Amino acid sequence: MEPILKGRNLVKRYGKVTALDHCDFDLYPGEILAVIGDNGAGKSTLIKAVSGAVVPDEGTVTLEGKEVRFSSPIEARDAGIETVYQTLAMSPALSITDNMFMGRELRMPGVMGKWFRKLDKPAMEKFAREKLSELGLMTIQNINQAVETLSGGQRQGVAVARAAAFGSKVIILDEPTAALGVKESRKVLELIQDVKSRGIPIILISHNMPHVFEVADRIHVHRLGKRLCVIDPKDYTMSDAVAFMTGAKEAPEAA
Amino acid sequence: MASDRTNDNYESALSGASTDVASFEYHKKGFVGRLHDLLHTNPALVPLIVLVAAIIIFGIALGSKFFSPFALTLILQQVQIVGVLAAAQSLIILTAGIDLSVGAMAVISSVIMGQFTFRYGLPAPMAVAAGLAIGTAIGALNGWLVSRVKLPPFIVTLGMWQIVLAANYLFSRNETIRAQDIEANAPFLHFMGYKFQIGGATFTLGVLVMILLVLLLAYVLRNTAWGRHVYAVGDDPEAAQLAGVDVHKTLMSVYMLVGFICALAGWVMIGRFGSVSPSASTGMMGNIQSITAVVIGGISLFGGRGSILGAFFGALIVGVFELGLRMAGADPQWTFLLIGALIIAAVSVDQWIRKVSA
Numbered sequence: 119m120e121p122i123l124k125g126r127n128l129v130k131r132y133g134k135v136t137a138l139d140h141c142d143f144d145l146y147p148g149e150i151l152a153v154i155g156d157n158g159a160g161k162s163t164l165i166k167a168v169s170g171a172v173v174p175d176e177g178t179v180t181l182e183g184k185e186v187r188f189s190s191p192i193e194a195r196d197a198g199i200e201t202v203y204q205t206l207a208m209s210p211a212l213s214i215t216d217n218m219f220m221g222r223e224l225r226m227p228g229v230m231g232k233w234f235r236k237l238d239k240p241a242m243e244k245f246a247r248e249k250l251s252e253l254g255l256m257t258i259q260n261i262n263q264a265v266e267t268l269s270g271g272q273r274q275g276v277a278v279a280r281a282a283a284f285g286s287k288v289i290i291l292d293e294p295t296a297a298l299g300v301k302e303s304r305k306v307l308e309l310i311q312d313v314k315s316r317g318i319p320i321i322l323i324s325h326n327m328p329h330v331f332e333v334a335d336r337i338h339v340h341r342l343g344k345r346l347c348v349i350d351p352k353d354y355t356m357s358d359a360v361a362f363m364t365g366a367k368e369a370p371e372a373a
Numbered sequence: 374m375a376s377d378r379t380n381d382n383y384e385s386a387l388s389g390a391s392t393d394v395a396s397f398e399y400h401k402k403g404f405v406g407r408l409h410d411l412l413h414t415n416p417a418l419v420p421l422i423v424l425v426a427a428i429i430i431f432g433i434a435l436g437s438k439f440f441s442p443f444a445l446t447l448i449l450q451q452v453q454i455v456g457v458l459a460a461a462q463s464l465i466i467l468t469a470g471i472d473l474s475v476g477a478m479a480v481i482s483s484v485i486m487g488q489f490t491f492r493y494g495l496p497a498p499m500a501v502a503a504g505l506a507i508g509t510a511i512g513a514l515n516g517w518l519v520s521r522v523k524l525p526p527f528i529v530t531l532g533m534w535q536i537v538l539a540a541n542y543l544f545s546r547n548e549t550i551r552a553q554d555i556e557a558n559a560p561f562l563h564f565m566g567y568k569f570q571i572g573g574a575t576f577t578l579g580v581l582v583m584i585l586l587v588l589l590l591a592y593v594l595r596n597t598a599w600g601r602h603v604y605a606v607g608d609d610p611e612a613a614q615l616a617g618v619d620v621h622k623t624l625m626s627v628y629m630l631v632g633f634i635c636a637l638a639g640w641v642m643i644g645r646f647g648s649v650s651p652s653a654s655t656g657m658m659g660n661i662q663s664i665t666a667v668v669i670g671g672i673s674l675f676g677g678r679g680s681i682l683g684a685f686f687g688a689l690i691v692g693v694f695e696l697g698l699r700m701a702g703a704d705p706q707w708t709f710l711l712i713g714a715l716i717i718a719a720v721s722v723d724q725w726i727r728k729v730s731a
Contacts, residue, residue: 171615192617207615209608211677216601221617223598235597264413 120183122147122319123168123199123288128177130163137163138174139343145288145319150310152330152351153323155340155363161323162204162292164340168321169201169290170194181287192221198287202294206277210266214258215239215246217265218280249279254305270297278306282313289313290321295329307333327356339363412726416671417683419722423669423715424686424693431697439700442574449580452692454479454638454645456583456685458659459666460590461634463684464627466667467594468607469676470519470526472628474511475635476659477537480651482508482639484541487550487649490559497561505636511537512632513625520624530660538656545651552647566644579641586634587685594681603627607676665712666691669719673727690715 125143129136137160145151155161166172168179170188178185181197188194191201208217224238224245225231231238247261253275258268265273274297281289291310295303310320310333324330330337331351339346339362346362347369361367412418432440458475465472482504489500511533518529555562565579594600602623605613614620638659643649670687672679691712698708 191615192619195617201615203615205612205615207612209605209612209616209677211608212601212604216605217616220601220605220613221619223601225598234592235599237596237598237601239596 124180126178128167128174130174136343141344148317149335150314150320150333152334152337159340160343161340200281200285201290202277202281204292208265213262215242218246249283253279271299271302292323417680420670420683420686424690427693435700442572446574448692448696452688453579453583455662456688457638458663459684459688460586461631462663462667463681464631466672467603468627473530473660474533475663476655477534478508478511478635479638480653480656481537481541482636483642483649484545484651497559508636509629509633512628516625516628520621541651550649562643565641579644590681604677669715673723
């Protein structure tokens with residue numbers, strides 16, 4: 119089977135620091151691929167390189183067999199790759215609805231939308247409320263409250279809901295459960311399974327081993343700027359995975 | 374025991390979790406708390422309250438001399454230039470920038486409108502169009518330097534202010550075009566000064582343009598995607614970029630629109646002053662006056678917060694103070710002193726409002 123999203127020989131240097139060192143990357147259709155690695159291993163840079171936030175110095179990224187060169191996240195998004203960044207990429211002073219539809223706002227039908235470019239706020243609010251309810255984010259009382267008035271977990275929930283609502287080919291989640299409570303974490307994991315059942319593959323970056331082992335089909339272990347190995351969570355234990363990524367144990371041959 | 378505890382499937386307890394949207398008993402926050410909420414959602418309220426209070430106080434103190442349709446619309450006429458410039462300045466400040474060149478852009482545009490008519494013999498409407506186009510072009514240059522070259526807006530517009538003002542003197546050879554000549558040969562340049570009466574109130578087209586411009590921008594900022602993008606870019610440009618906003622395009626459009634609006638202010642200037650002079654005070658003072666109106670209007674200098682209506686109220690507050698104190702026979706320095714106090718008070722209120730969140 120051909121990978122839906124493929125990175126080959128990716129290199130990214132920041133001055134004298136090498137973040138990606140001839141790194142390969144494969145995401146197959148319909149799978150959940152977890153990416154794990156120590157802090158500073160280059161996970162985030164790898165994700166940015168395939169999602170358009172960073173342009174790699176060398177190497178190629180291929181989406182559905184066609185080579186792509188994203189020079190911005192907008193291009194990646196237009197190609198169907200939706201990302202939840204660790205920083206969440208939300209505007210604190212704007213409302214939940216504004217944030218969910220940032221860059222893809224809905225306009226009113228008819229003259230008001232066409233000539234006065236008026237936003238269809240009722241439709242956007244309804245959609246946003248639905249998506250949050252699907253995620254079980256019931257503690258959000260007012261869909262028009264500013265994002266800065268939400269708790270950290272609620273903000274994360276809104277960001278995940280946004281990606282899940284709009285991602286069509288690949289969804290990338292960078293530490294999606296890091297700030298969430300038990301219930302919200304569970305909902306996010308369920309959501310991940312749900313998105314997978316719709317046939318959309320997911321890249322999950324996480325330090326939470328129980329979560330990784332629960333949902334991932336394959337685990338990409340990142341170490342020192344490259345792919346160390348890819349393991350099947352059914353064949354290895356969590357301690358094995360941690361040992362590989364920290365260098366405590368020799369990695370298995372071949373991916 | 375220990376293993377029992379570690380194997381505890383704590384997530385199973387979720388099966389009985391509530392599925393309703395959270396709601397709480399109405400909690401009395403007290404006057405301060407409610408005021409805080411209100412201001413957080415409607416930042417233009419503070420200047421509106423100050424404006425109404427100022428009009429009432431001067432109305433009581435000065436009686437019908439101040440509180441008449443004539444005097445109140447005189448204020449509108451006196452603030453029309455600053456009002457239009459403040460609308461432009463608001464857009465820039467909402468993107469977390471600042472524009473020191475607004476007044477200079479207005480003056481050079483008015484000079485171009487005048488000189489193109491009188492020196493090059495262009496029909497007045499074409500000269501006005503040229504002035505508007507050149508204003509937009511200067512704005513585009515500002516925008517390009519800020520967005521592409523990534524220079525701080527303060528520095529870019531500080532430089533542009535001097536460049537444009539100097540170019541304005543060089544191009545006009547420091548000549549003033551007299552009002553009588555404009556009246557006789559190119560009355561279209563005076564279009565914005567056209568006066569009409571409603572009851573005892575006197576309006577000019579310039580005043581009308583100012584009000585319509587503010588209402589239009591208020592609508593656009595609140596109800597269109599572009600407006601939301603302006604706020605998002607001012608709030609956190611990196612987040613906006615990652616969320617899918619074309620930050621460069623948004624900034625360019627804002628700076629170009631501001632150039633256009635400043636040129637419009639140049640046209641209003643001709644109507645208001647009658648003559649076209651390269652040494653009009655707007656060139657030196659327009660930037661400070663517009664920033665003052667914006668700050669008193671409660672727009673945050675950190676970007677992303679505030680309403681353009683607030684800036685309009687801010688401009689009116691300054692106008693009310695100027696006229697009211699002059700009618701009361703006070704030393705004009707009192708005006709500046711009070712405006713200064715108001716600026717500091719407005720920024721303190723902004724800080725208080727921003728504390729809401731987290």
